[in-house]
Amino acid sequence: MANSIYTVPRSKRIQTEVAVIGSGAAGLRAAIALHEQGIQPLVLGKRPRADAHTVLAAGGINAALGTMDPADSWVTHAADTLHEGHMLSDPEVVEILCREAPQAIDDLLTYGVPFARGNDGRLLQRYFGAHCYRRTCFVGDYTGRAMIKALVAEIDRRNITILENMYVTDILLTNGRVSGVLAFKLVDGTALAIETGSVVLAAGGHIHIYRRSSSRRRENTGDGIALALRVGAQIADMELVQFHPTGMVWPEEAEGTLVTEAVRGEGGRLYNAKGERYMANYDAERMELSTRDRVALANYNEILEGRGTSHGGVWLDISHIPATTIQDRLPKMIQQFQTYGGVDITRDPMEVAPTAHYSMGGVRVEPDTHSTGVPGLYAAGETTAGVHGANRLGGNSLVECMVFGRRAGEAAADYVASHATTAIDTDQLSTCLAHGQQLARTNRDTALSLIDNLQQTMWQHAGMVRDEAGLSQALRTIHAMREQQAVVPQKGAPHMANLSAALDLKSMLLSAEATVLSALLRTESRGAHQRRDYPQTAPDWQQTVVAALHNDEVVLSTVDIPQPAPEIVQALEEYAQLAVAGRLLE
Known part of the structure; x- marks a missing residue:
């Protein structure tokens, strides 16, 4: 069965109002938000249901509830996030996150997450690194798994469909607007063309480009970032990779x-x-x-x-x-x-x-709706940039998934309510199917060998501490590997394992190239981005590095970061006077 993968006769077509790519916390919260707005979405997950990457998130989820430290507030949470992100976060995104974090906790309690409580019934909150106050809610050391269990149960209560073990290869556009997605089933290779009016992209990050990472196999390969780039979205902050x-x-x-x-x-x-x-x-x-x-x-x-x-x-x-x-x-x-x-x-x-633990960069989004600039395409979670800047606070990723998964879902619902679904462009679909069939004949062993080489290269030359010589060597290796990929030997009939490896390699090379180019451009050391040849932080580099794809080449630009709201500025000014000694351990 698998040997006939990606032939047009075995492709299937279905329809849905909104497709959600990714079945982690951000994707599931987006799906729930869509359903709350009267939309019946379709969720596409790369792994089995209830086993998305979120289950590996152990420590907790942040919100300034004040249950342990009444002096805490959303303003202090925002100041912590901006300060520890070395002022490279988008202040508007951070403000939304911190204002709405308590509601995210309320939502999770409604879904049944059994957060730890004290004898008096209050939610317990623990310290995480660089937080001024105890604001991290937790379920033992398996908070992410508890969240996914509750979110999946809520998805089931709402009869929302999750198609598991799906690899999305293309977002399809008609007249510049989202009209569908193309995916294949990892279990048997059947191609699935999904006609949809909108897509919420929640497919994780790109840290699997490194030899040592906290991701499992086939996770965080940058496929979400690549999907967005190839349809005209921008990405940002790719040089900012958190090493746990x-x-x-x-x-x-x-x-x-x-x-x-x-x-x-x-x-x-x-x-x-x-x-x-x-x-x-x-x-x-x-x-x-x-x-x-x-x-x-x-x-x-x-x-x-x-x-x-x-x-x-x-x-x-x-x-x-x-x-x-x-x-x-x-x-x-x-x-x-x-x-x-x-x-x-x-x-x-x-x-x-x-x-390597977290992609602080990703798809560039508008703060309120998390729209990508591509009509009908929204993104949330680790796939996006904006919240974390040059260093992510522990506990902020899970709340980001909840707050912006909801916002992206609501925005996608508003979009499809005012825009009629456009039919998939048949020629574009045929081209994508043909390309998939070609990749499905890739020599899998060769592709996996190139992936291993890429991971070693990125770890050695673009890892925790970088310099121009090493980054330039990494870039030369990536360019050579892109040329190699174009001529990887074709082997027999098309097979899903070949296709998966080839697609992983393609996405990882694109993410790695954007990471290295951005790291070369940022000639300073700031947070997680450390340059041996530029060891100081440069005030004029309080900018965002933006990347786009033009004629299959990664092109960079920079944009200034706006000022935070006045109350956050005041909190930042007071930050240096806030005593932290003795407050970080219970």
């Missing part, structure tokens, strides 16, 4: 697997191989709960300078915390380390190192 301070380094099959920030939030301490608690040398006030970029760079330096462990990591120790507390707050971490390597984290330290 703590990913597993051993055993090899677990390399890169996330070790949640909640470990440090509950009091975990970092030590080098000499037994030194080294964060005092990097941020003596906030220590292990400094910003993610600073902790990651500290870990990187300790390893680089020869104070790392035998497997190339550092030690993260929580054994000084009562075992009952660890069992209550970090059950997933206990299981994870017992499964990989038989480590009992209630007694022994964890071996960790930085891992």
Whole structure:
């Protein structure tokens, strides 16, 4: 059956008012918002239902509820986000996020998320790195999984269809407007042409371009970013990639697997191989709960300078915390380390190192509606840029999915209510099908080898610390690989495994090229973007790097970042006077 993939006779056509690409938190919240507006959407997920990348989000979700610290407010939340994003976030997007975060928590409670509560019934909130107050709601250390379980249950209650194991290859336009999407079933290769008036793109980021990442196979390959670029949308901030301070380094099959920030939030301490608690040398006030970029760079330096462990990591120790507390707050971490390597984290330290974790850049969107500038195309979640700037605060990604998934869904509903669905352009569909059939004959082993080479190249030359020589080498390698991809040997009948590998490679090369070009252009060090040859932050680089695709080439420009609202400016001015010592550990 799979050997006849992407032949026109086996393609099927269906219709839906709005297609949602991605079945994580952003996509599911968009689908619920659409249904609330009277639209019956269709959700397309790359993985099995209830197993989207969101399930890996462990630590929590932010909202200034004031349940633990009454002085907290949306303004302080916004100031934290902008300050720790090194002033590269879009202030309007951040304001919307922080104002509407409490409503997102209310929505999740309505859907049945069992957030932790104190004996008095109040929602518990924990500290995460670089937050001035406790504002992170949580469900143990499996918050993302609990959210997806509740969101899927709400989707089921509303009889919204999720097509799982679907790979979307093209967004189709007719007269410049969204008219459909083309996808194929990973299980049998059947092509599916979906006629739709609007698309909400919620397909994740691009961190799988790195050798060590917290993503699973076939996740975060940049396919959402590539889909948007190819239909004329812009992307932004691609040079800003968050490396989480703590990913597993051993055993090899677990390399890169996330070790949640909640470990440090509950009091975990970092030590080098000499037994030194080294964060005092990097941020003596906030220590292990400094910003993610600073902790990651500290870990990187300790390893680089020869104070790392035998497997190339550092030690993260929580054994000084009562075992009952660890069992209550970090059950997933206990299981994870017992499964990989038989480590009992209630007694022994964890071996960790930085891992590529989050795409802070992505599709450029309008703040209110998250429209992309392409009529009928909206985006939400990690696929987009705007919220995080040069460093993402832990807990902000899940609330971003909720707030802007809802807004994108509502905007898509408004769009289809005022625009008639346009028929798919048959010639365009035939061209896309033919291209898919060609890619489905790609030699899969060759494509996977090129992906491995790309990941090694990006890790070595465009990773945590960069310079012009390394970035230029990475760019030459990417260009050579694009030429290689064009002549990858064709092998036998078309097959879905070949097509999946070829599409992953194509999207990853495009995302990697945009990342490297943007990193070359930003001649400074700021947050997660660190240049050996430009170690200082340059005030005139408080700009957004924007990329677009013209004649199949990535073209860059820059735009100024607007000023925040007056009350946020005041909070930022007061930020330096706000004491944080002693407030970061409970």
